[in-house]
Amino acid sequence: MDAQQNNALTCALAEVPGPLPASGVIHIVIPHTSRFTVVGNHLAQHPGLSSTAVGIAVRIQSLPQGADVGIKALAARFPEGETRIAAALRELEAHGYLRRTRNRLPNGRVVTRTVFCNQPTALLRPRTAAPQPPPAPLVPAPAPTPASPEPHAPAALAAPEAPGPAPVPEASDRPSAAPEPRPPVAPTPVMAPPPASPPYVPLATAPKPPPRPLPRPRELTPELDRAAAALLSDLRRHAPQFVLSESDVRHLVPGVAAWLEREAHPDTIRHALTDDPPQPLRQPAKLLRHRLSALLPPPLPGAPDLAPVRRAPAVPLQTCDGCERAFRSPAPGHCRDCRAEGARTAA
Template sequence: MAEQQLNAHPRARSVVSRSAGGVTQISDYQPRRYTIIGDHLTQHRDLSLTAIGLGAHIQSLPDGAAVDIRTLAGKFTEGRERIAAALRELEDHGYIRRIRERTPEGRIVTRTLSYNVPRTDSDRHTAEPVAEPIAEQPAPPAPEPVVRPPAAATPPPPPPSSNATPAPRPPNHRRAPPPPPAPEPTAPAPERHRTAAALLAELRRDDARLLLAERNVRRLAPGVAAWLERGAAPDAVRRTLATALPPDLRHPAALLAHRLTALLPPPLPAAEPRSRPVPLQNCDGCDRAFRASHPGLCRDCRMTSPVHGPAAA
């Protein structure tokens, strides 16, 4: 029997596939700096490629790394809108969860929980990390009581006199001013109102979170009609309402009402009346056209006329 050669070189790997096409996996051993990612993420049918790549990138980061929209947009070529949409996809499918917390200094920060296995709404409360309890340390020995001599009795304060000045009262907190009223058109225009209602109903095509109830469409339609009355194009109104939405949008109708009121454009200035050009007249002498306020003779005929110029030869 031939002796087994333990120091023989390993067999070379073939990189040529037998099939006509497709992918051939060439895997090398990586002793460090690698991340185990499940196929449920890399082959997800309902996630976009941007969301899949962003989910893999987030799972490869260490704890405490910044994954906000501004930081990710500075690292990759995708803009903030595509990164924000990808984060929403990952959050909707249970791969991440964003929690807003208040620091001891009073700042509001967002903590992102990344799951290598997607979580559902029923089991997310069991997957959140719980802070470890602080180990109890033995209490230091209590100091010996210090015996102090009794203090002299303090006489009670005298009763307040009627001429004493009363203590100033703390200032009353004024209520916040009411929000400005929603814009409304100055003149009724049924056709413009129908255009405004259709524009609000179609906002969900730009972003699914802008799905409005019918009562909200009726409430916001006068504000959109006011924009249209001031000369704003419907496409410009749609871009103003549906662009740069916050990632944690919960009340779309309130956001649209705020934008319609705060970003209301001024009315267009009145167009200056144009002066009418001098009309054309037909010359009574040569029948040529010339500009004049009244019919008569052209300049050449006036020059040769006996009345206005030298007599014809």
């Protein structure tokens, strides 16, 4: 009996909307409702991280707070060994995703504290304060005035009496008492709006080194000047994008003359200057200046420089006439020990 084939992907593929690509991966996206972790493309498609480092970063990001992410704990759950896992953790540290520090607890025990950031580039930007509601306008409180008996309202403006409980006696009918002063109302301070966050400024990069000076020959003879100008003007026949102005040709002539002075063939110079240019080529004169400076060949060595190195002849071996030991000397005789012994005997 044949093995049962799982056709679930085939059925799901038939429900993918739109035309399917002829090659490459086809995604069947089913939304997650539980047990999922959001991973940014900056990590999943990081050009500088190995696949082991990306997988370990996703594993660490999916674990809860306080989980053990040491090398031995990760090696127990991955088929990779401790060496590869340690190298992957160092990669994550180098790119800012991971930070490990050693802290000493109050009981004297030293532990490793691991901090993982799912988006390290966001830490380089200044954080903006949360927007706050605008403050309520300040309404000045009425100034306290000394109490005075309220004048009686005219009878025409008095409201008709309704049946009910006995009316409250007015202030003029009450026994005289000292008026209670009102406590002063403190004005509500107006809160200034939070300062606007400064614009994001990228980190300062290292200063670029100054460009190399254009090489010059020891002596710009009329023959070198004419040959260099002709070679630069003829570049557009071989590479149409290298169209130079007369001022560019005059500026680059010393560099080509330095190549010709070092006995470089014109075809070699033309190939070095026009091979594999960037697309599109916007400033051909600057590219030629860079290549004339960066690719300048060294002068050809002379005949004495190419002569083989002669080694000094080795000192021949001699046999000592006294003890018959071998020693190196240009002439036969006695070895060092025998000469020293003879000197002591003579003394």
